Every structure is written in structure tokens, then in C-alpha cells.
Amino acid sequence: MRAVLLRAGDFFGSGTGCWIDQAIAKDLPRARITWPGPLDVATSWAYLPDLARTLVRVAQERQRLAAFECLHFAGHHVTAQQWLRSFTAIAAEQGWLPATGALRVGQLPWPLLRVAGLVAPTFAALAAMRYLWTTPHRLDNTRLRALIGDEPKTPFDQAVRQALADLGLVAIRTPRAALA
Numbered sequence: 001m002r003a004v005l006l007r008a009g010d011f012f013g014s015g016t017g018c019w020i021d022q023a024i025a026k027d028l029p030r031a032r033i034t035w036p037g038p039l040d041v042a043t044s045w046a047y048l049p050d051l052a053r054t055l056v057r058v059a060q061e062r063q064r065l066a067a068f069e070c071l072h073f074a075g076h077h078v079t080a081q082q083w084l085r086s087f088t089a090i091a092a093e094q095g096w097l098p099a100t101g102a103l104r105v106g107q108l109p110w111p112l113l114r115v116a117g118l119v120a121p122t123f124a125a126l127a128a129m130r131y132l133w134t135t136p137h138r139l140d141n142t143r144l145r146a147l148i149g150d151e152p153k154t155p156f157d158q159a160v161r162q163a164l165a166d167l168g169l170v171a172i173r174t175p176r177a178a179l180a
Helices: 019-024 048-060 080-094 110-116 121-128 142-148 156-166
Strands: 003-007 010-012 032-035 043-047 068-072 076-078 104-107
Touching: 003 048, 010 019, 010 048, 010 156, 019 032, 032 080, 043 048, 048 142, 048 156, 068 142, 076 156, 080 156, 110 121
Parallel strands: 003 068, 010 043, 032 104
Antiparallel strands: 043 076
């Protein structure tokens, strides 16, 4: 049996079921985000359409792979501050910002998750992963790039905007020329 393991950061884009819609931006229309860690810690994020294109390219090169391979998808390496800038621009366009012109930033209630984890294993598992929000980390895609070349990479602000559109929070504006 052959296997390829492609590691990636936290997912976003292409619908529901990730940190963005479950916690971080669920209150964005009310000018509030909830961030799970310090605002200056850079972590890895995988925009799912880019990851899917990467998986296709890896599959196309499978004859070059050993029986088992472990590759890393670098994706976007960003801080909460970068997310906040993107969310703020979108919130301003949507008219969601308060008079102060700034989004409110709340913290994820980790102690509450730990307590809930006593009766719900999912919350216990989430609480056990808190270190990923407080420890800067990035995935090294050197081996992946050697196999497929550059990763597909949608510009961050564009990926965030599309992810919010996928969640039904914002509309994607199509340029007039594209409609012709």
C-alpha cells in the first residue's frame, strides 16, 4: 500500500466547519472577532482551494514518490493582526464597524473549554491543542516544492474575502468587464 501524508495548518475557505466560522469571525457582522491566542503569534493556515489544487498536483507526481511520503503545505503564515486588518477592511466595506472604526477583539474562553472537556471529549481535545495558538510555528514545504514547484497560493486578503463569501457573510463583487 502507498500513502502520502500532506500536513497543513488550520483550514479556512470553502464553507463551514473551521475556526473562522465556529469561533473567530462568527460575530464579525456585529464588529467583533474572537481570537484563540496572542495577536502577535504567527501560525500556519491552509486556504482549502489552494490545498485542493496542491493535492491534485501531488497526485499527478505520485510515480516520483516513495511508498510513504510526508509533505508539508506551508499555506499562509500569518498573525492575528494580519487577520484583523483583513477583517477590518471587509467590516468597513460592509458598514459593520462602530463609530470607533475598530473591531472589538475577544479572547477564546480556554478555561471554559477545559471545564466543558470534562464531559465533552471534543472540548477536551480542543483545549489540549491550545499551545498551537501560543507557540509560533510554520510548516516547511521544501520537499513539496521540490515535487510540484511553487504551492498554489491565493493572496491572503483575497482568500479571506472569499472564505467569508463562502460563509454567506459578504458578497464577492465581480468587475463589470468580467460580466461581459
